[in-house]
Amino acid sequence: MEEILQDAANRASQYLARLDRRSVSPTTDAIDGLEFFKKPLQDTSIDPLDVLAELDEHGSGATLASAGGRYFGFVIGGVLPAALGANILAAAWDQNAMLEISSPIASTLEEVCRQWLLSIFSLPSDAGVGFVSGATMANFAGLAAARHALLANKGWNVEANGLFGAPPISVIVGEEVHVSVLKAMSLLGLGRERIFRVPVDAQGRMLPDALPDIKGPTIVCIQAGNVNTGAFDPAKEICAQVKEAHAWVHVDGAFGMWAAASPALSTLTEGISSADSWATDVHKWLNVPYDSGLVFVRNHQHLQAAMSSSAAYLIEGSKREPSQYVPELSRRARGIEIWAALRSLGRVGLFNLIDRTCNYASRIAEGLREAGFEVLNDVVLNQVLVTFGSPTSTRRVISLIQSDGTCWCGETEWQGNVAMRISVSSWATSEYDIEKSLETIIRIASQESIIV
Numbered sequence: 001m002e003e004i005l006q007d008a009a010n011r012a013s014q015y016l017a018r019l020d021r022r023s024v025s026p027t028t029d030a031i032d033g034l035e036f037f038k039k040p041l042q043d044t045s046i047d048p049l050d051v052l053a054e055l056d057e058h059g060s061g062a063t064l065a066s067a068g069g070r071y072f073g074f075v076i077g078g079v080l081p082a083a084l085g086a087n088i089l090a091a092a093w094d095q096n097a098m099l100e101i102s103s104p105i106a107s108t109l110e111e112v113c114r115q116w117l118l119s120i121f122s123l124p125s126d127a128g129v130g131f132v133s134g135a136t137m138a139n140f141a142g143l144a145a146a147r148h149a150l151l152a153n154k155g156w157n158v159e160a161n162g163l164f165g166a167p168p169i170s171v172i173v174g175e176e177v178h179v180s181v182l183k184a185m186s187l188l189g190l191g192r193e194r195i196f197r198v199p200v201d202a203q204g205r206m207l208p209d210a211l212p213d214i215k216g217p218t219i220v221c222i223q224a225g226n227v228n229t230g231a232f233d234p235a236k237e238i239c240a241q242v243k244e245a246h247a248w249v250h251v252d253g254a255f256g257m258w259a260a261a262s263p264a265l266s267t268l269t270e271g272i273s274s275a276d277s278w279a280t281d282v283h284k285w286l287n288v289p290y291d292s293g294l295v296f297v298r299n300h301q302h303l304q305a306a307m308s309s310s311a312a313y314l315i316e317g318s319k320r321e322p323s324q325y326v327p328e329l330s331r332r333a334r335g336i337e338i339w340a341a342l343r344s345l346g347r348v349g350l351f352n353l354i355d356r357t358c359n360y361a362s363r364i365a366e367g368l369r370e371a372g373f374e375v376l377n378d379v380v381l382n383q384v385l386v387t388f389g390s391p392t393s394t395r396r397v398i399s400l401i402q403s404d405g406t407c408w409c410g411e412t413e414w415q416g417n418v419a420m421r422i423s424v425s426s427w428a429t430s431e432y433d434i435e436k437s438l439e440t441i442i443r444i445a446s447q448e449s450i451i452v
């Protein structure tokens, strides 16, 4: 065991040490090298050291360098040193985080993190928290709690009796709703097409005046941090309007909610604390390993009612029972890495991470504008959308940037325009990374504009 762990640690640290010098995209050779893995399972056992060597020699090159400082795709953070270290230790612990008796450490750290996180996000201190696999499942769990509460209020037990014959629930979302919320709707039997979509402004924010009249059990989903622009729905106005009608407000704050950790940015999240449920990611901006997300529900009983299961052999302890708040029973102890990340950063380190990455996004936007390119969004957070002329030339520039390998940015569509999206979400990004990437983007885009 010791030999394999030392070898894994050596390989991992060499991988990370080389990140800065390699192409952010894997090379074509590295992708072609994946052919190595495509063979039938052999009959005989192989030494674990040889297995690891195969993985490293044929696999490491075929990764995206998303753990490095110049990966700006999707909203993907790197991994903080403390979180990576904790992940390795936790893998050795091999804890099942379903119950307190199956892992006292997992249950305790979840409870500690629950309190820390509620304080970071200024949410009610008795809210329920579930440690899920990402914002998709956080949206699912939060909306399941909403479904439970709204129907229980009508005298219907949805967990026992299902949705056939249940009173209908109306769902209101913004035109810019994230697909994961729609997926959650479809999984919950609420339907992804029987929803009301509220028109949005040029930044993707819901127009509160365009909210429909609310009658009967209703869920209103708002967004804290649009996946393209980073914009926030006007939570304060929307909550004030719909709360009178007793609608349930759910916030998809996959990355935007983390703005609450920064004194400079927390005004963006104003009003979200009066919602009923919230979903966020930890593997995005807190830079812990995948998969990690959080659901918060104001009244923890609604989350427990929607998520709990019971069986005679699942003897519950007196403390927090992690599986009462999530869809899964057995799962890995994600709270360990969250604890390590927050413990290492502290409050100041956390807000520095959020502020610094947002400042870098502003710097990129400023540099692109100065070079004559059109930035499509108000850069309020860590997201920048830029076009390089026509859709064809924008796509061509994106593909050239990706194959150049200095940095990596993805393509998106924003209100009818094809755009390149730059998302700065990693602790590992430095000022040098920003300047080098900006220089590369401007060089490639300027050459391409001359050619077209």
Ligand SMILES: *Cc1c(COP(=O)(O)O)cnc(C)c1O
Pocket: 075, 133, 134, 135, 136, 137, 178, 180, 181, 225, 226, 227, 252, 253, 254, 255, 281, 293
């Ligand atoms: C990323 C994202 C999601 C989905 O999160 P996963 O962790 O990929 O499941 C949902 N909503 C928004 C706004 C996001 O940015």
